[in-house]
Every structure is written in C-alpha cells, then in structure tokens.
Amino acid sequence: MPGLYPSIEPFANGHLEVGDRHRVYWEQCGNPDGKPALVVHGGPGSGCTPWHRRLFDPDRYHVVLFDQRNCGRSTPHASAPGIDLATNTTAHLVADIERLRAHLSIERWLLLGGSWGCTLALAYAEQYPAHVSEIVFWGITTGRWSEGDWAFRHGIEHFFPEQSERRRNALPRELRDTDIVEAYAQLLHAPDPAVRDHAAYEWCLWESASPEWPPTTGLAKRYEDPAFRLAFARIVTHYVSHNLFLEDNVLLDNADRLADIPGVLINGRFDFGAPMSNAYALHKAWPESELVILDNAGHAGSHPDIAAELVRATDRFRTD
Secondary structure: OOOOOOOOOOOEEEEEEEEOOEEEEEEEEEOOOOEEEEEEOOOOOOOOOHHHHOOOOOOOEEEEEEOOOOOOOOEOOOOOOOOOOOOOOHHHHHHHHHHHHHHOOOOOEEEEEEOHHHHHHHHHHHHOHHHEEEEEEEOOOOOOHHHHHHHHHHOHHHOOHHHHHHHHHOOOHHHOOOOHHHHHHHHOOOOOHHHHHHHHHHHHHHHHOOOOOOOOOOOOHHHOOHHHHHHHHHHHHHHHHOHHHOOOOHHHHOHHHHOOOOEEEEEEOOOOOOOHHHHHHHHHHOOOEEEEEEOOOOOOOOOHHHHHHHHHHHHHOOOO
C-alpha cells in the first residue's frame, strides 16, 4: 500500500482578508504548476497540519491548505476573550473558499477533506461544481442534523458510556439536565477563565476517546495546548448548537449537482463519529463516487489504512 509522501514546506503563504475583520491563513505547497488541490480540514476548528501536505505527490500537485475562520493561524482566534463567532457560519466558510480560489487564480481544484471537512467541501462543491475537478473524502459526514445528534449527543455515548458520563458530570448541577452541547457552549464563554478552561478540557477529553481504533485513553496530543482546545471546543459547540448552519438533509438532496465530478469516499468500519451509514447514504445519492470500506479502521485519517487509501486516491487523480 502507498505511504505518505515526504514532509514538505510551503513555497508561499499569507493571510486573506475575507470581511468581518477576519484574516484567513493560507499556504501553497508542492509544484506551483501542478494540479490544484484544496485541503478542507475538519473539526470544525482543527486547522490544517503538515500531515495534510503529505497526502499528495509534491511533484504533480499544487496543494493549497487554509485555516478556517477563528482557528489555526487565522485571526481573530477563537480562544480570545470576548470572541464573537456570529460571522463564522457554513455560508461564510464557503464564501471564503471561493474567495481564496479567485485570489490564487485557480480555475478548478480537487477537494480533499475528512469529517467536518466533508460537510464543508460538499457545501462548496454543490454551490460551485464548475470549480471542482474531483473529491476525496474520509470519515464521511453530510451535515444532517441526525449526524450531529449522533456524534455529539445521544449516539456515540452508547459506545463510550464512561467518557460520556464524565462529560455530563463535569457540568454544574444546574446544567446537567439541559442540552449538553449548549451547556458546554455557555461554559466555554464564561467570564471566569478557570471555568472556560475546565469546560474545554472536559470537552476535548471526551472528543479524544473516539477517533482512533482501537480507542485510546487520556487527552489526545493536539488538545494539550489550552488555547487550541478552547478555540476548538468553542467552534465545535457553536456549529453543532446551530445544526451546522444547514437545512436538514440539504447536501444529500442536492447531491445530483456532483454528477460530473468523480470522487472517492473512504470510511472505517469502526468510525464511531461518522458511521458507515453516512458514507453509504452519500454514495447512493452520488453514484459517480467510489465507496471504500476499511474493516480495521476508525475515524482518524492518520490510521495507516486510511492514509494509504487517501494517497492512492490522490495518485489516481494526479492528471485531469
């Protein structure tokens, strides 16, 4: 099976003014004259990483990565005191992607994303199909409200009852009978920084349990930075409490707009956050896609089997 490509550094980077006082970080890697590809990171709020660059042949691809609003190296950062996330919605992010494409003078690009990145990339592709050459997804999500309930409220807890009980019990008693996502969203913006950090820690400890297969215990490494985990938890709860700022089922209903776009959908059989049923539903709505099921993988793109299939897919699409 193919492995990751060697580590590379960007040949260009910068910040794009996208309105509402937001500056979105972007970078370009690989071959400036190669096939354009855009990485749409997950979370929401995870930010792009050097690992994403290694999913593409650097001699054949012109790879663009960016940090979505309020996360990573984009500003203002969601960990800032008094941050207002009102201008961070799916529609805003779709507009940012299109603005970035025009800024970089790219006509069409391959989209690669996982988890929340699938939902955002789907929203973009269905709005701008003429600017999308191919799609490669893993850990499939489609923005349905039931998916948010499953992943963040009443589904995944059946597989992780201890972690889910701890997440609930970490709330003040007066909030334990309320919607858990909205309760954490409230605490993450509390005036007391100790309350905010405790809420971010407990939310991210719970998030740490499910991506890997076999599951891991303890706080995942990426959440060790207090600023990262506060921003991440704030953005996730902001989106989930607003049903991802999407009409229910709208991306599956409009999947016919992808009819001229080839794609690969990769999903682990043990993906608790994005169950196989999501990938299957999207594949049925978009029959031009190829569905790849990995029986020994979970949600994390870093799993060797998932990473290998991602590289296999980008290798396949190296030329138009």
